Amino acid sequence: MDLGGVLIYISGFIIMASIYGIFSIGLNIHWGFTGLFNIGIAGFFAIGAYSSALITIEPPDPNLFEDYIFGGNLPELLGFLNLGIDLWFFFALIFAGLICAIIAAPIALITLRLREDYLGMAALGIAETIRLIFLNEAWLANGGRGMYGIPKFLGDMVSPRYYDLLYALIAVVILLVIYLTVQRIIKSPWGRVLKSIREDEVAATSLGKNVFAFKVQSFILGAFIMGVGGAVFAHGFRFLDPFTFRPLLSTFIIWTMLMVGGSGNNRGAIAGAFIVWGVWSTTQFLPGFLSSPDLRYFMVGLLIVVMLLFKPSGVIPETIEKKN
Amino acid sequence: MSIKNIDYFWIIFIVVLSGLIIFGQPSLLINGLLLGFIYSLGAIGLTLVFGILRFGNFSQGDLMTLGGYISLSIVTVIFAGIGFTGSALGPFTFGLPIILAIPLTMILTSIIVVALDQLIYKRLRTRQASTMLISIASLGVAIMIRGLVQFLWGNEPEYFPRESKQFYMLPLDIRIPPDNIILGLMAVLMTLGVYLFLKYNKYGKFMRATANNPNLSLSTGINTSIVIIWTWIISGSLAAAGGTMLAVSQAQILPMTGWKILLPIFASVILGGIGKPIGALVGAIIIGISMEASTAWLNPTYKPAVAFTIMIAMLLVKPNGLFGEKD
Amino acid sequence: MALLDVQNIIAGYGETEILHSVSIQVNEGNLVAIIGPNGSGKSTLLKVIVGLLEAKNGNIKFMSDNITNSSPQKIVEFGISYVPQADNVFTNMTIRENLEIPSLVLKFNFKKRLEEILDLFPILDTKMNSKAGTLSGGQRQTLAFAKALISKPSLMILDEPSAGLSPIMADSTFETIESINKSGVTILIVEQNAKKILSIADRGYVLATGENKIDDTGLNLLTNPDVGMLYLGGSN
Numbered sequence: 001m002d003l004g005g006v007l008i009y010i011s012g013f014i015i016m017a018s019i020y021g022i023f024s025i026g027l028n029i030h031w032g033f034t035g036l037f038n039i040g041i042a043g044f045f046a047i048g049a050y051s052s053a054l055i056t057i058e059p060p061d062p063n064l065f066e067d068y069i070f071g072g073n074l075p076e077l078l079g080f081l082n083l084g085i086d087l088w089f090f091f092a093l094i095f096a097g098l099i100c101a102i103i104a105a106p107i108a109l110i111t112l113r114l115r116e117d118y119l120g121m122a123a124l125g126i127a128e129t130i131r132l133i134f135l136n137e138a139w140l141a142n143g144g145r146g147m148y149g150i151p152k153f154l155g156d157m158v159s160p161r162y163y164d165l166l167y168a169l170i171a172v173v174i175l176l177v178i179y180l181t182v183q184r185i186i187k188s189p190w191g192r193v194l195k196s197i198r199e200d201e202v203a204a205t206s207l208g209k210n211v212f213a214f215k216v217q218s219f220i221l222g223a224f225i226m227g228v229g230g231a232v233f234a235h236g237f238r239f240l241d242p243f244t245f246r247p248l249l250s251t252f253i254i255w256t257m258l259m260v261g262g263s264g265n266n267r268g269a270i271a272g273a274f275i276v277w278g279v280w281s282t283t284q285f286l287p288g289f290l291s292s293p294d295l296r297y298f299m300v301g302l303l304i305v306v307m308l309l310f311k312p313s314g315v316i317p318e319t320i321e322k323k324n
Numbered sequence: 325m326s327i328k329n330i331d332y333f334w335i336i337f338i339v340v341l342s343g344l345i346i347f348g349q350p351s352l353l354i355n356g357l358l359l360g361f362i363y364s365l366g367a368i369g370l371t372l373v374f375g376i377l378r379f380g381n382f383s384q385g386d387l388m389t390l391g392g393y394i395s396l397s398i399v400t401v402i403f404a405g406i407g408f409t410g411s412a413l414g415p416f417t418f419g420l421p422i423i424l425a426i427p428l429t430m431i432l433t434s435i436i437v438v439a440l441d442q443l444i445y446k447r448l449r450t451r452q453a454s455t456m457l458i459s460i461a462s463l464g465v466a467i468m469i470r471g472l473v474q475f476l477w478g479n480e481p482e483y484f485p486r487e488s489k490q491f492y493m494l495p496l497d498i499r500i501p502p503d504n505i506i507l508g509l510m511a512v513l514m515t516l517g518v519y520l521f522l523k524y525n526k527y528g529k530f531m532r533a534t535a536n537n538p539n540l541s542l543s544t545g546i547n548t549s550i551v552i553i554w555t556w557i558i559s560g561s562l563a564a565a566g567g568t569m570l571a572v573s574q575a576q577i578l579p580m581t582g583w584k585i586l587l588p589i590f591a592s593v594i595l596g597g598i599g600k601p602i603g604a605l606v607g608a609i610i611i612g613i614s615m616e617a618s619t620a621w622l623n624p625t626y627k628p629a630v631a632f633t634i635m636i637a638m639l640l641v642k643p644n645g646l647f648g649e650k651d
Numbered sequence: 652m653a654l655l656d657v658q659n660i661i662a663g664y665g666e667t668e669i670l671h672s673v674s675i676q677v678n679e680g681n682l683v684a685i686i687g688p689n690g691s692g693k694s695t696l697l698k699v700i701v702g703l704l705e706a707k708n709g710n711i712k713f714m715s716d717n718i719t720n721s722s723p724q725k726i727v728e729f730g731i732s733y734v735p736q737a738d739n740v741f742t743n744m745t746i747r748e749n750l751e752i753p754s755l756v757l758k759f760n761f762k763k764r765l766e767e768i769l770d771l772f773p774i775l776d777t778k779m780n781s782k783a784g785t786l787s788g789g790q791r792q793t794l795a796f797a798k799a800l801i802s803k804p805s806l807m808i809l810d811e812p813s814a815g816l817s818p819i820m821a822d823s824t825f826e827t828i829e830s831i832n833k834s835g836v837t838i839l840i841v842e843q844n845a846k847k848i849l850s851i852a853d854r855g856y857v858l859a860t861g862e863n864k865i866d867d868t869g870l871n872l873l874t875n876p877d878v879g880m881l882y883l884g885g886s887n
């Protein structure tokens with residue numbers, strides 16, 4: 001057994017699981033804490049990933065017949081500001097989150113007043129439209145041909161063969177930072193109001209809380225986090241095309257993760273991400289037709305249904321805090 | 325219909341029609357109309373489930389896909405296996421086998437959806453799960469169906485047996501595939517059938533009552549369990565028929581065929597008003613025409629975005645839809 | 652033997668218990684009223700009787716049948732009609748269709764009964780093809796009554812029929828209820844307007860905080876000072 005190979009494989013797993021963990025936390029803010037049926041995660045995934053890619057990638061080389069017209073070239077741009085440790089990476093992550101937050105704002109204002117299943121359909125439509133735009137407007141991000149050569153964070157520190165080990169560590173750290181930050185936010189006064197809205201919207205309104213404003217803010221926060229997740233993905237994979245952001249692996253699997261792990265609490269979100277991605281990855285190794293990607297597709301759906309029927313609170317149920 | 329409803333409808337209709345005349349592509353209007361009839365089969369089923377079961381069935385698109393694949397298998401495997409093949413009828417590309425396959429598919433798909441209801445949705449209803457949770461479950465069902473379809477039939481497009489036929493060439497440079505006419509007609513007939521069922525049949529009336537007031541229906545003695553089963557039978561049959569017709573009109577079927585039109589179907593239902601079958605029909609026609617007409621000046625891949633934009637516009641202006649109650 | 656015999660009903664919503672062992676009896680041909688302050692569980696009791704809410708404990712007998720926790724469908728088959736307080740007609744269906752539904756459920760001759768009902772409530776005849784949603788409050792009330800009566804029930808259960816009606820309409824409603832009762836239909840009615848209902852009731856039950864307080868003939872309750880106390884005092 002090649003230890004190096006195994007380590008690389010596990011690193012790859014940890015990278016994707018952590019990225020999905022970030023998304024699950026974002027979705028948890030939308031659905032678990034605010035009851036928003038966001039089945040358009042793919043939209044924020046794409047925007048976050050492409051934003052980070054576009055701001056860091058080199059401008060198009062006229063000799064290569066690339067279709068896209070803008071490359072931010074952030075690593076070069078920052079020059080010595082990088083302080084030798086590729087600080088551009090963090091700026092790119094924040095940038096991706098901000099772009100998602102900015103786009104989320106008008107979406108929230110328009111759609112959040114809708115009834116829940118309408119909101120779902122609207123979210124789906126928006127995500128699909130975003131994907132279509134990236135597909136058709138080649139000047140934006142090379143359309144169907146995809147973007148190559150997205151810069152590597154700290155690429156010089158480790159040999160390419162073992163880079164994934166480093167990036168796995170980075171992904172986990174980012175996940176933890178986000179987890180801790182969100183936990184702080186939840187315990188803050190803002191977070192407590194959000195919780196009271198979830199428990200009894202009518203009571204909260206009668207206490208003078210602008211419920212709608214809180215929902216919008218919550219949507220924007222979740223979108224920011226999803227943007228960061230997309231950016232982490234972009235620099236891990238270093239290749240993007242619109243086909244990456246198809247519904248199953250960029251929206252529905254995240255819903256499965258939240259259902260499995262436990263909607264309403266962030267530890268559950270992370271647990272769900274690792275569990276479901278674990279199941280997804282290991283079914284690759286089942287013998288014969290059992291490893292067929294179509295069966296794995298089927299299994300994702302089955303997991304959602306089974307969890308809803310038999311364990312709706314998830315693997316890590318939310319602890320019910322005493323009311324103040 | 326109140327005066328206000330009629331105004332909205334005509335305004336939208338005239339705007340769309342003018343747009344088409346301005347851009348001189350009347351054949352898009354006709355084909356869009358016929359496609360709208362096919363969409364309406366999916367939309368009517370969706371709106372019935374919305375009205376009576378009170379949740380958005382996100383698996384409706386994939387049920388249509390399933391129906392299409394089942395028809396294909398019936399024609400290419402079962403019928404062919406027993407030597408029943410038919411040459412194309414008249415000006416159409418398809419023949420008897422597909423026509424006879426459709427009722428069989430409708431029956432099979434009805435059985436499947438009723439089973440899904442009894443195994444999954446009914447359990448959630450007994451537990452008084454929120455409508456959101458049931459919608460999420462239907463999302464899970466959609467993914468299951470798609471995975472199953474991919475597993476059984478593969479990811480490559482499958483083709484219906486067909487013979488090449490001439491398009492109809494009409495004045496004004498209108499080209500119409502004859503298939504679309506007969507398919508559109510069949511869809512209209514099925515819609516009419518549903519309308520008559522709802523208006524005159526005992527269980528049709530029970531369905532309308534349950535959609536209007538589930539508690540009163542219960543205390544009036546209506547057996548709402550049977551009403552629910554009828555709802556799924558109608559919804560499933562129409563989806564199966566619609567999926568088959570869609571596949572025939574596109575000459576091929578893919579696992580994503582139904583999912584791709586989920587957005588337009590939802591848009592149709594919202595446009596027409598949740599729970600109103602006539603609304604679903606009108607909504608589907610408007611969406612169908614708008615999507616086709618948009619290709620005159622917009623990249624065809626953006627067609628779903630057109631449906632989506634109309635849906636959002638409706639939700640902002642009159643969320644209860646054209647035929648829905650006043651806000 | 653009472654037509655309807657309700658014994659020791661315990662029922663509620665979720666964790667909350669609303670009815671703490673309530674009993675009533677309705678004799679055949681009588682008009683029995685249940686009165687009491689808001690929140691005393693009157694409507695809840697009706698819902699339990701007609702099978703819309705589960706009785707956690709207790710017994711309900713109708714004639715000689717045990718109807719405890721029967722499905723609402725079975726209740727209708729037993730010959731019991733229930734008129735809820737609000738939303739008691741199908742607003743998207745015409746008057747004719749509303750009246751037709753019971754005949755489809757119980758399979759009796761619609762045409763014949765329709766004529767009889769229209770004799771009783773001629774105002775409905777003018778709007779047979781109008782949707783029930785377009786009717787005025789009083790017309791809807793009439794339709795709700797007609798819909799409950801067309802099946803010739805042995806027992807009619809009414810939940811606050813005068814709620815939301817103008818005093819004139821309310822009076823008219825009570826007259827209608829009285830004449831329905833006189834024609835031989837047993838009626839069990841929950842009412843807020845205690846004075847009006849007690850003056851026409853054979854028997855009355857006063858419920859407060861989910862318990863039986865007093866029961867007596869309608870007239871006696873009218874003149875009983877304790878009844879006023881229970882109403883004004885609310886819960887103890």
